Amino acid sequence: MPNIKQPEASHYINGQYVEDNAGTELVTRYPATGEVVASLYAATNSIVDHALTAADAARASWAAMTGSERGRILRKAADIIRERNRELSVLETLDTGKPLQETLVADAASGADCLEYFGAIAAGLTGEHIQLGKDFAYTIREPLGVCVGIGAWNYPIQIACWKAAPALACGNTLVFKPSEMTPLSALKLAEILTEAGLPDGVFNVIQGYGETGGALVDDSRVAKVSLTGSVPTGRKVYAAAAKGMKHVTMELGGKSPLLIFDDASLDDAVSAAINANFYSSGQICSNGTRVFVQKGILPEFLARVKERTQKAIIGDPLDEATNFGPMISQAQFDITLSYIQKGIDEGATLVLGGKAHHKGGLYVEPTIFSDVTDDMSIAREEIFGPVMSFLPFDTEEEALRRANDTEFGLAAGVFTSDLTRAHRVVAAFEAGTCWINTYNLTPIEMPFGGTKASGVGRENAKAAIEHYSELKSVYVGMGPVEAAF
Numbered sequence: 001m002p003n004i005k006q007p008e009a010s011h012y013i014n015g016q017y018v019e020d021n022a023g024t025e026l027v028t029r030y031p032a033t034g035e036v037v038a039s040l041y042a043a044t045n046s047i048v049d050h051a052l053t054a055a056d057a058a059r060a061s062w063a064a065m066t067g068s069e070r071g072r073i074l075r076k077a078a079d080i081i082r083e084r085n086r087e088l089s090v091l092e093t094l095d096t097g098k099p100l101q102e103t104l105v106a107d108a109a110s111g112a113d114c115l116e117y118f119g120a121i122a123a124g125l126t127g128e129h130i131q132l133g134k135d136f137a138y139t140i141r142e143p144l145g146v147c148v149g150i151g152a153w154n155y156p157i158q159i160a161c162w163k164a165a166p167a168l169a170c171g172n173t174l175v176f177k178p179s180e181m182t183p184l185s186a187l188k189l190a191e192i193l194t195e196a197g198l199p200d201g202v203f204n205v206i207q208g209y210g211e212t213g214g215a216l217v218d219d220s221r222v223a224k225v226s227l228t229g230s231v232p233t234g235r236k237v238y239a240a241a242a243k244g245m246k247h248v249t250m251e252l253g254g255k256s257p258l259l260i261f262d263d264a265s266l267d268d269a270v271s272a273a274i275n276a277n278f279y280s281s282g283q284i285c286s287n288g289t290r291v292f293v294q295k296g297i298l299p300e301f302l303a304r305v306k307e308r309t310q311k312a313i314i315g316d317p318l319d320e321a322t323n324f325g326p327m328i329s330q331a332q333f334d335i336t337l338s339y340i341q342k343g344i345d346e347g348a349t350l351v352l353g354g355k356a357h358h359k360g361g362l363y364v365e366p367t368i369f370s371d372v373t374d375d376m377s378i379a380r381e382e383i384f385g386p387v388m389s390f391l392p393f394d395t396e397e398e399a400l401r402r403a404n405d406t407e408f409g410l411a412a413g414v415f416t417s418d419l420t421r422a423h424r425v426v427a428a429f430e431a432g433t434c435w436i437n438t439y440n441l442t443p444i445e446m447p448f449g450g451t452k453a454s455g456v457g458r459e460n461a462k463a464a465i466e467h468y469s470e471l472k473s474v475y476v477g478m479g480p481v482e483a484a485f
């Protein structure tokens, strides 16, 4: 394991590292071996207060800068991230266990894209002029104030950037709390933003468990909360934010359907099903874990997916040849194996995998079930592990009804060569993010987010601006003013 040094301290506030070792210990381990990567402390009340005070103090002068000035800093940070992509990717691999092959292209790289995108549009964020006869109105686009970002562990630096970039472009300040399992890369992002010229206090990072997130959400200085996490956590955070009438963005879990019709390009659909279930060892919110396949092609499709999945290279995530790594934690490992057992117990047919990998550690074999029915736990609940379920279907109407029969609504995909059908199916999907003849591509230019229990609001693209700013309306009377008496 490369010697990635312990960060200078646990938290980054007001442009510098800050420590308070009265906080609960927070240890991060390399999931492939269990070795300790870094040992930090969760925020104490005083650290929470320090971070929010810094963000509050910085907000007036940051909001007063022009969009061009703010954008320039974000774009510079994007450049620095790209220069340091390998170092950041190694750190992300050590923290998450995701293969370096993935983190080199998907994590910090997406963060850089996001900073670049919002850096580029910051200068163009305006209100509008509305002519009303001889009177007129105009709107002023204002930042919300102090925002709080709370992250999940599967895409740590990407999540931090997806929240920081639009928040900062709009003139807000941010306190970001990474997942307790992946505390490291957000600190690097904070260093990089400072190096790019970000004023102190505009972006702050504090570590902690759920209670630290809760303390941030409850603070009256906070105007907006953006959470990436599970639906149960989302319900709690949304309710707490509602007490203070705060703005929210909720990026939550899913159990997304992927529909494969018999006229689809099978090679493409097989690749998509593999990406939609085994990338990041299945630890992706938008994964298409319910793979509905039209009955006529099911045997061949299943055989091809099985054959390709057997070629997964399971190994040390730092080895660039590895394309399938361990689960992030003992808890996620246990959850995944318990769902596999439920799948077997409830009558699904185990086609491949199903066990802890012989390599030891937290590896779970890529697992495929067929003969899955809609009522089985593996078809209804988010597993967040490498478990693919095949569900046969006959007709489009039937597949859609079953695909939508879930409390989740994060994502959905369809493979067909009939484009009319593709658009009809997508129009009927109850999901915030849909793909036709591909899966899980999330460019920054496209809004991302869920409907139903999977979320509120959208990240990325111009849509995110609406969630980090609000409009002040100004009516201008040109006279005369009339009255009834």
Ligand SMILES: NC(=O)c1ccc[n+]([C@@H]2O[C@H](COP(=O)([O-])OP(=O)(O)OC[C@H]3O[C@@H](n4cnc5c(N)ncnc54)[C@H](O)[C@@H]3O)[C@@H](O)[C@H]2O)c1
Binding pocket: 150, 151, 152, 153, 154, 155, 177, 178, 179, 180, 208, 209, 210, 211, 212, 213, 214, 217, 228, 229, 230, 231, 232, 233, 234, 236, 237, 250, 251, 252, 253, 254, 284, 285, 286, 382, 384, 410, 449, 450, 454, 455
């Ligand atoms: N929709 C998306 O964009 C997206 C992206 C990635 C992950 N996810 C979802 O995230 C989940 C996996 O991540 P996880 O296990 O870290 O989720 P989680 O809900 O356990 O935790 C998410 C974050 O919330 C914090 N938290 C927990 N309780 C809190 C509380 N009461 N108040 C404030 N903060 C609290 C945690 O410390 C962590 O930082 C999956 O459900 C996955 O689908 C969604």
Ligand SMILES: CCCCC=O
Binding pocket: 154, 155, 283, 284, 285, 286, 440, 441, 442
């Ligand atoms: C494909 C990246 C979406 C992030 C969710 O886990």
